[in-house]
Amino acid sequence: MQIFPRLPAEWEPHAATWLAWPHNARDWPSKFAPIRWVYAEIVRHLAESEPVRILIRSQRQEQEVRGLLARAHADLNRVSFFHIPTNRVWTRDYCPAFVQDQNGNVAAVRAGFNGWAKYPDHELDAAVPEKISQALNLDITPMLFQGRPFILEGGAIDSNGKGTLLTTEECLLDQQTQVRNPGLTRADIETTLRQYLGISNVLWLGRGIAGDDTHGHVDDLCRFVNPRTVVLVQEDDPGDDNYEALRENRERLESARLEDGSRPELVPLPMPRPLFFENTRLPASYANFYIGNQVVIVPTFNDPQDRVALGILAELFPNRRVVGVHAVDLVWGFGTLHCLTHEQAAPITTSP
Template sequence: MSTPREEGFYFPAEWHPHVATWITFPHNDHSWQGDKLAAMYPEYFALIRTISQGELVNIQVNDAALATFIQSQLPIYGIDPQQIRLHIRPTNDAWCRDHGPAFLVHQSSDSRLIVDWEYNAWGGKYPPFGDDNASPKAIAQTVGLRSVSPGIIMEGGSVDFNGAGTVLTSRSCLLNPNRNPHLSQAEIEQYLCDYYGVQQVLWVSDGIVGDDTDGHIDDTVRFVNSNTVIAMVEPQVDDENHAVLAQNLAELKEMRLLNGEPLNIIELPMPDPVVIDDFRAPGSYANFYICNAGVIVPTFDCPQDAFALATLTQLFPDRPVIGLSAKQIIWGQGSFHCLTQQEPQANACV
């Protein structure tokens, strides 16, 4: 059996044009307990509205009653129903970045395929997760694409791509024994290369406080073009995030891309700590989502918001940078990138 990489497939950068965005609508209080689920809906629908202005939004919906609720909310939030597709099937939680399909495109044709990684809710932390684990195959059937199953645990938030052969990830997550304890670092790298179509894996150490994923990269370091990353930093030396982000930054400075060049690193200060009910949530500007309509950046009503938006505006001259409040969503320990999964256009269609 040939691998996707051998067949000429690869995972494109997030700024590659999209056919659609896939999300899984939140419906239980697993991630947002009590009244917090209803409190986050305005931010969630604002995310849907913004994405829908540039592409279709495919929503996995747990049941018909929830579909009726969503349809009732679209006019309230000014969302064009023609841009929304509801797919009723059982779901567990909302984090489509991690349990959703990985869409690959072919280097030179209009072919695409889906990689169906296994998903165990970040090391078995939040059962049940079987319905979410079944999501990639279900979506592959919906869109009529072939799927391949590597048979190991992988989450979309643990990896970030430059579209030119490089993937960034973290040791704290992918080398955690609660994911694939039978695999070495070299073996995991081989899976990444074979099934994401990359040639190079770059590793940072760890993630931020409050991130229950064991250190997903999409809260700390993100590509904004093929050779440039934003790196979250914490200027306050007494903050819990200062040391780990400084370590990540030092590691990034030593890295070299496939062409031998260093990364162009743009440092971005963390927001003020987001503390809700004595819990410090993983607020981070790195959890932005790049869609056709723009770059959607989580904001937290603090002074650093303006600097983050201005910096990202300079880094994305080809599309608007849109700040949306994530003060309620972040209580679920994730934000806009965690909630979304892009479906890229085939190369021949771009």
């Protein structure tokens, strides 16, 4: 039985996709210049089939972005700008969750945001949900546990829209490194996810991938592609830092059950060769794709596995265009396509 409010799956119809235009050069040391062109490419692909809503800091920035998007041949008729300042661009993690009630109406849920329990300058990002809900005239509900804010980033979870959710112990249960909710147990977290997002069944994976600045986000690791099928990145080199963690996560999923008691279908995705910034490994992963209304945009890394990953996802999304977006520069900011996008669910309308 479906619980409401309900967190829709990413492949369900969008009213729009939200992005924040890049402005913090410190997030891409020595690589900031090409990032805006990567963004223009993302907007161009998404605007072919849905509205794109962009958070910008000023009227001057809006004019600059309009000109750049025009040069990139993006459909500006489907792009709108919201003057909402941000610290960083990772809208996946701080935008509100857009949920549906039993009548198909959409409302916003605001989780707490503490800068991934790592970055102190996050106050602008934390204020974004309220500002978006005001701009859209949507009701917004704060996500609480026993009266205190419940910290949750969008990249930490992935939903099949039927009540099952993927997440990792490393991210949500850690009590030492990057602590989101001090003292909360697995049962406390599951209760909160049920109350605010309609989640009846949580599939707990272990660790995320090496180089993940967020300490275990699931969207670099494992994703639903339909209500019964998940893709899980797989590392074939036993000497790689990801090998054991990904093997263990596959074993967990092989014994997991969906909300109806059935086993999920597992499809392996390859991993690209390791990418580094100086001596720091970067979270390069094909699992960080984004599902738009008619397109799936997939990060690519100038790697032989790019073609393999695109082929696998093309078979899994036969009714959408699957396109690669160059992410070698983008991943220097410790995130790629799914991290910087956030879907706004469309309301469900019924014919009279």
